Amino acid sequence: MAKHLQNPRLAKIHRSYTVEEIAILYNIHKNTVRSWIKDGLLTCDNKRPTLILGRQLREFLIRKRKKNKSTCPPGTIYCVGCKLPQKPVDNIVLYQPITDTKGMLIGTCPCDGHRIYRFISSLKLKQINLEFIVTKKTADEGLNNSC
Numbered sequence: 001m002a003k004h005l006q007n008p009r010l011a012k013i014h015r016s017y018t019v020e021e022i023a024i025l026y027n028i029h030k031n032t033v034r035s036w037i038k039d040g041l042l043t044c045d046n047k048r049p050t051l052i053l054g055r056q057l058r059e060f061l062i063r064k065r066k067k068n069k070s071t072c073p074p075g076t077i078y079c080v081g082c083k084l085p086q087k088p089v090d091n092i093v094l095y096q097p098i099t100d101t102k103g104m105l106i107g108t109c110p111c112d113g114h115r116i117y118r119f120i121s122s123l124k125l126k127q128i129n130l131e132f133i134v135t136k137k138t139a140d141e142g143l144n145n146s147c
């Protein structure tokens with residue numbers, strides 16, 4: 001499901017927009033645009049009606065999108081089911097390698113057993129160990145990797 005994320009590329013860099021035009025462009029309420037201005041969307045000063053440069057709008061939406069992606073505080077993983085960052089049950093996650101450098105952390109959401117997962121670089125495993133109790137997948141590999 002698309003999470004009310006506005007496509008930054010809809011904003012044309014070389015034009016400017018009024019609050020109303022942005023509301024129409026993204027099919028949102030004018031108050032939402034005003035809250036973006038409060039959140040740091042830059043406007044052209046001293047002009048009426050308020051004008052926002054397309055370039056500023058685009059940059060703001062890109063920043064906003066990045067922010068949305070990394071809202072999980074340490075020790076949590078985003079649960080797609082709950083739409084919230086959640087602490088895995090018992091703080092235990094399973095590290096499942098995908099390639100030599102990349103893997104997936106899998107945990108269980110405390111809500112009602114959703115699976116929660118996060119892709120990470122294997123280089124970050126040490127840091128991850130501070131946040132979670134990481135177990136490595138051995139069930140399918142027998143005891144060969146028990147060193």
Ligand SMILES: [Zn+2]
Nearest residue numbers: 079082109114
């Ligand atoms: Zn959940």
